[in-house]
Amino acid sequence: MTSKAKRYARIILLILSLLFLSGCWSRNEVEDLAMLTGGAIDYSFEKGQEKYEGQWLIISPPSSSNSDGGASSSKSTDLVYKGEGETFMESTTGLNKQLPRLQTSNHAIFIIYGENMAKEVTAKVTENFLRYPESRPNEWLFVTKGNAGLFIQAKPTLVSNLFKQIKKQQEIALRTGVSRGVTFLEFCQWLLSTDRDPVLPQIKWNDENQSDSLHIEGFGVFRSDKLIGWLDRDESTGYLFLTQDLKDGLMTFKFGYGSQMISYQVGASKHKIKAELVDGKPVFRISIQTVGTVPDNSNFQISAKSASQMETAAAESVRAKALKTISKAREYDTDFLGLMQYLHRHKPSAWKEVETDWRKAFREAEIEVEVQAKIVAEGTLSQSFDLKD
Amino acid sequence: MLLFIVMTSTAILFIPGLTALTAKQNAWLVSLGAGISSFGVLIISTKLAQRFPGLTIAEYLPLIVGKIGGKVLAVSYFLFFTVLNILVVRETSEFLTVSALFGTPGIPINLVFVLICWYSAQKGIEVIVRMNQFILPLFVFAYLMACILAIPKADPSSLLPILEDGISPVMQNIWIPVQWYGEIAVLLMLIPLMNKPQEVLRKASYAVISAMLLLTFGSLTVLTVLGADVAGQMIFPIWFTAKTIEYGNYIQRVELLALPLWLTGIMVKSSLLFYVTILAARQSVGRKHPKLIAASVMVIVFSGASFLIPNTMALLEFLTTYWPSVSLLFEVVLPLLLLAITLIRKKKGGCRQ
Numbered sequence: 027m028t029s030k031a032k033r034y035a036r037i038i039l040l041i042l043s044l045l046f047l048s049g050c051w052s053r054n055e056v057e058d059l060a061m062l063t064g065g066a067i068d069y070s071f072e073k074g075q076e077k078y079e080g081q082w083l084i085i086s087p088p089s090s091s092n093s094d095g096g097a098s099s100s101k102s103t104d105l106v107y108k109g110e111g112e113t114f115m116e117s118t119t120g121l122n123k124q125l126p127r128l129q130t131s132n133h134a135i136f137i138i139y140g141e142n143m144a145k146e147v148t149a150k151v152t153e154n155f156l157r158y159p160e161s162r163p164n165e166w167l168f169v170t171k172g173n174a175g176l177f178i179q180a181k182p183t184l185v186s187n188l189f190k191q192i193k194k195q196q197e198i199a200l201r202t203g204v205s206r207g208v209t210f211l212e213f214c215q216w217l218l219s220t221d222r223d224p225v226l227p228q229i230k231w232n233d234e235n236q237s238d239s240l241h242i243e244g245f246g247v248f249r250s251d252k253l254i255g256w257l258d259r260d261e262s263t264g265y266l267f268l269t270q271d272l273k274d275g276l277m278t279f280k281f282g283y284g285s286q287m288i289s290y291q292v293g294a295s296k297h298k299i300k301a302e303l304v305d306g307k308p309v310f311r312i313s314i315q316t317v318g319t320v321p322d323n324s325n326f327q328i329s330a331k332s333a334s335q336m337e338t339a340a341a342e343s344v345r346a347k348a349l350k351t352i353s354k355a356r357e358y359d360t361d362f363l364g365l366m367q368y369l370h371r372h373k374p375s376a377w378k379e380v381e382t383d384w385r386k387a388f389r390e391a392e393i394e395v396e397v398q399a400k401i402v403a404e405g406t407l408s409q410s411f412d413l414k415d
Numbered sequence: 416m417l418l419f420i421v422m423t424s425t426a427i428l429f430i431p432g433l434t435a436l437t438a439k440q441n442a443w444l445v446s447l448g449a450g451i452s453s454f455g456v457l458i459i460s461t462k463l464a465q466r467f468p469g470l471t472i473a474e475y476l477p478l479i480v481g482k483i484g485g486k487v488l489a490v491s492y493f494l495f496f497t498v499l500n501i502l503v504v505r506e507t508s509e510f511l512t513v514s515a516l517f518g519t520p521g522i523p524i525n526l527v528f529v530l531i532c533w534y535s536a537q538k539g540i541e542v543i544v545r546m547n548q549f550i551l552p553l554f555v556f557a558y559l560m561a562c563i564l565a566i567p568k569a570d571p572s573s574l575l576p577i578l579e580d581g582i583s584p585v586m587q588n589i590w591i592p593v594q595w596y597g598e599i600a601v602l603l604m605l606i607p608l609m610n611k612p613q614e615v616l617r618k619a620s621y622a623v624i625s626a627m628l629l630l631t632f633g634s635l636t637v638l639t640v641l642g643a644d645v646a647g648q649m650i651f652p653i654w655f656t657a658k659t660i661e662y663g664n665y666i667q668r669v670e671l672l673a674l675p676l677w678l679t680g681i682m683v684k685s686s687l688l689f690y691v692t693i694l695a696a697r698q699s700v701g702r703k704h705p706k707l708i709a710a711s712v713m714v715i716v717f718s719g720a721s722f723l724i725p726n727t728m729a730l731l732e733f734l735t736t737y738w739p740s741v742s743l744l745f746e747v748v749l750p751l752l753l754l755a756i757t758l759i760r761k762k763k764g765g766c767r768q
Contacts, residue, residue, distance in 0.1 A: 156648070159513050163641075163659045211641065211659060215573075218644035374576035 060127040061085045063104070063189040064136040066174035067114070067151060069143035078117040078143075078151075081108045081175040083188060084129070104188055106178050114147075114154050131158070135189040136166040137210075138229055140174035144246060144253035149217065152251075156214060163211035166196055169226040169246035169253060177229055181238040195242050196227065203263040203277030203292070204243040206270075217251060221377075221384060222367040223360040224248045225265070228256060249360040257354060264351030267314050267344065268363050268395075271296050275318075281343035283336055286326065290340040290399065292318040301369045303376035308391040310365050315398045316344060321405040328410075333401050341399035348395045361388045426595035426630055427558065427653055427677075429506065431637040433735060436647035437588050440574050443634040449589045450627025453596030457623055459750045460599070461616045464606035466757050472603040472750075473698035479753055479760075488749070489699035492603075495745045496695055497712065499598065500688040501719035502730075502738070504528055507681050508720065509727055514654050515674055525720045532682055533713040536689035540608055543686045550679045557676030558629065561657040562636040564669065568659050569639035592630070594739045597746035599623065604691045650731065689716070 065082040086103045109120035122129050143151065155161045170177060182191040196207030205227040216224035228244040245257040245265060257265060263277060277292045300311040320328065320336065328336065355363055366384050370377040380387035434442035467475040472492060477485025508524040516524065535542055578585070599619065606615055637652045640659055646652040657670035689712065696708045724730050 163655060164661050211645065214645050215642040218648065219642070220644075371572055371575035377576075 057087075058127050060125050060129045061133045062129055062131045063133060063187065064138075064178065064192065065131075065134065066138040066140065066170075066178045067117075067143050068140035068173050068175055069147055069151075071142075071146065076112050077110060078112070078114045079108065079110050079175060080114075080117040080121065081106055081178045082118075082121055082129075083178055084125070085133075085187065103186060104182070108175070114151050131160045132162070134162065134165055136168060136192045138168045138170055138174040138177055139226065139253075141169070141171050141253065143174070144169050144226070144248070146252075148248065148253065149251035152210075152214060152217060155210065161210065163209060165210040166192065166207045167210055167213050167226050168192075168229045168242070170229045171256070174229075177231075177240055179238075180231075180240045183239050192229075192242070199227065199242040200266070200272070201274055201276050203266055203272070203275060204259055205245060205262050206266060207242075216362075217248075219367065221361070221370045222364050223250065223362045225257070225362045245362075247354075247358055247360055247362055249358060254360065255354070255358045257351065260347045261351045261354050264347035264349070265363070267295055267316075268297060268312060268348055268351060279340060279343045279347075281339045283326075283339055288320060288326070288336070289322045290318050290320055290336075290343065290401070291322075292316045292344070292399075294318075299365065299368050301365070301373055301376070303369075303373065303379060304392075306379065308366070308369055308376065308380065308387055310368075310391060310393045311396065312348075312393065313396045313398070314344065314348065315400070316341075317400045317402055319403040319405060320401050326410055328401075328404055337399050337401050340401065341397040344399055345395055345397040348397070352393050352395070356389065359385060359389060361385075365391065365393070426592065426626075427633050429651075429734065430592045430595060430630060431634050431646055431652045432649050433591050434588055434634070435638065435643045435652065437584065437591075439584075439643040439647070440576070440638060441578060441585050442588075442643065442646070443574070443631050443638055444578075444585050445588045446592050446630045446634045447627060448585060449592035449596050450623060450630065452589060452593060453599060453623055453627075454620070456593075456597045456746055456750075457599055457602070457616070457619050459747065459754055460602045461606065461619065463750055463754045463757070464603065464615070466754075469607050471605075471607050471694065471698060473695045476753070479756055486699060489695065492745065493692060493695040493699050495741070496601075496604075496688060496692040497715060497719070499742070500685060500692055500716050501723065502734070503681065503685050503688060504532075504716060504720035505724055505730060507678070507685070509730060510651055510654075511678075513651065513727075515671060522721045525717055528682070528685065529713060529717040529720070532685040533689050533709070533716075535682075535686040536693060537709060540605075540690055543683065543690060546686070547683045550676075550683055553676045554680040555629070557673040558633070561653065561660070561670065561673045562633055564660045564662075564666070565636055565640050565656050569636065570642070571639055573639055573642045574635070590739050590743060591735065594742040594746070596623070596626070597742055600746040600750065601687065601691050603750065604694055650727065689713075692716075 061084060062082045063085050065080055068079040068081075070077045070079070084105045084107055086105045107121050107124055109117045109122075111117035111120050118129075118131075137155075139148065139151070178188070180188060182188045185191050185194070196205070200206040208224075208226050213224050213226065216222050225245040225247050227242050228246050229240055230243055232239045232241055243259055244262050246253050247255045247257060266272060272292070272295045275292045275294060279290045279292065280287050281290060282288075295314060295316040297312060297314045300313075302309050318340070320340075352363070355361065361367075361384075366377075366380075366388050369380075377384075430446055431442060434445045463472075467478065470478075473489040476489045476492070479485065480488060504525055505521075507528060508521040511524055512519060512521060535546060599622070602615070602619060609615060633653060637646050637656050640656045641649075641652055645655075649655055654670060657673055658668075660669050661667040693709045693712050696712055697705055700708065724733065
């Protein structure tokens with residue numbers, strides 16, 4: 027080749043490279059995407075036919091013709107779309123038929139599992155999510171009684187989008203001790219582990235007749251991959267105390283002191299588990315330490331001496347909730363408390379003995395709970411109201 | 416430095432997942448152990464090379480085992496490097512299609528990748544090394560960033576119990592990561608090109624040690640963040656680990672920033688493999704048509720990467736069941752045999768400088 031021909035070839039190559047400047051092979055402009063921010067999946071099995079029903083929230087794009095000026099408008103920008111199918115994937119892709127934009131679940135924040143789905147096909151759907159390259163490990167998972175689809179239509183309170191509400195509300199739920207958010211990754215870890223059962227926070231309507239706002243309270247308990255029961259509010263609090271170290275808490279425990287009811291507000295707690303094997307049976311000693319205040323003392327002067335009496339009474343009220351949770355765990359025969367996992371990790375030789383039938387070992391396990399509650403303050407007053415006769 | 420990137424760039428994608436599947440929470444010990452045992456590979460290949468200064472393995476093979484046997488072995492080494500390169504290219508396109516470019520078929524990715532790497536290989540070893548000098552800090556930075564930022568999500572207790580079933584599952588699994596560490600066997604071709612071949616053992620040991628530390632750190636991060644059970648299910652756990660990084664609403668979805676840096680690291684590796692393959696081909700097959708040989712190597716690698724392996728499942732099966740024994744044969748067994756032969760027959764050769 028002559029040098030001239032070479033030069034031409036180079037120029038042509040340069041021009042050809044312009045073709046690639048338009049973008050990648052499978053590029054998608056943001057304007058062509060429909061962002062799914064959350065979803066609810068229901069499942070039914072009728073007449074030998076499986077049916078998955080997914081309802082998904084799509085964030086509606088700010089339209090240029092919006093005269094309110096976009097950001098200042100307070101109305102929700104969520105749109106709900108529904109997809110059905112015999113397989114889970116069919117139900118999600120079915121969604122796209124209704125949209126002029128390509129759906130993407132890259133920005134999904136939460137997913138709600140319907141009761142039926144959680145009872146029948148949790149493992150299937152979860153694996154499907156994990157396989158899907160767009161899934162994120164930090165999505166929040168929830169479970170609900172009955173159908174999940176309706177929750178998607180709930181109106182967000184105080185914020186503009188439902189996903190914002192749910193994202194914040196699970197933090198609040200942990201602080202108030204009624205539930206906590208479980209990420210997709212965490213759920214997968216529990217689901218796949220050989221020694222622990224998963225739980226998912228429960229999403230509820232604010233009142234029974236399905237008003238339009240929701241809250242997060244309680245847990246749905248799984249045995250392996252099947253939803254088998256629920257924890258109520260007290261049991262959920264017990265669960266949190268037994269499995270986590272809490273801080274920034276706002277949990278209130280009421281207990282009787284003398285003739286009156288007093289509340290004890292827990293700010294922080296720590297838990298410690300000790301496990302050993304006695305005569306082939308695991309023995310767990312869980313000690314919980316809480317620190318809190320007594321802001322509500324019913325016109326009752328607390329002295330240093332009575333404070334220590336109060337502490338024992340407060341500890342008892344915390345312990346009662348923890349015990350309730352443990353008896354629920356025994357009733358459902360699932361170890362969502364992670365006790366056997368603790369045994370596995372910290373006493374591997376003991377685990378070896380019970381490994382083959384660890385559920386039986388958990389049923390037979392002795393679980394003792396010991397609570398130390400500390401009262402560190404009584405609010406801003408030093409004297410209780412001393413009222414005239 | 417070059418060796419370091421050769422070992423870590425693809426290993427970090429696959430090792431945590433493959434080892435966590437079988438060794439569970441002790442997978443990090445596996446990559447540590449494999450790193451230590453890969454010193455064996457290093458020592459064998461340098462000792463061998465030092466007996467034949469100035470010659471590559473394709474050149475001194477005929478000196479050791481005779482003309483015909485030597486040619487056959489040299490050609491098989493050429494094939495080994497080719498297949499290794501095919502695997503690297505294919506691993507990359509698999510990784511890209513599940514991570515960032517879903518929807519893009521593998522063929523264009525392979526084509527672009529092969530073209531770039533082949534081009535830089537054509538420009539000679541110095542270009543590759545200079546490229547590496549620039550890319551390595553970025554690669555290490557991206558890698559460490561992905562790992563360190565994920566640490567707040569880590570749960571150290573998921574590493575417990577250490578050595579639950581004794582040391583044997585760890586030992587049994589060591590051969591899986593050893594194939595990646597063993598890629599240091601490219602030294603067999605590279606030593607004559609170094610300007611100070613005497614220092615190769617020391618320099619390469621630095622590479623092995625740093626690769627070992629980095630890979631072990633990566634395995635530890637993956638295991639503590641994802642847990643052994645989840646990590647074992649994944650093809651690319653490190654990618655999923657990088658996805659967990661989230662600080663408030665600001666620092667999140669950083670995995671795409673780390674991706675191009677990883678990619679360039681793999682590119683250096685593939686360029687080097689191209690260079691080695693072409694060199695081996697020239698020295699074993701013939702010196703007559705260097706351009707033809709180089710072009711055919713490119714075509715072979717591209718078509719092999721695109722069409723030989725039908726899908727991801729086949730790639731993973733190949734990587735875990737067949738490839739380890741093949742690569743161990745070429746990386747450890749054959750050099751060891753050759754070294755034994757030379758020691759027994761007291762052969763030496765090459766041009767002393």
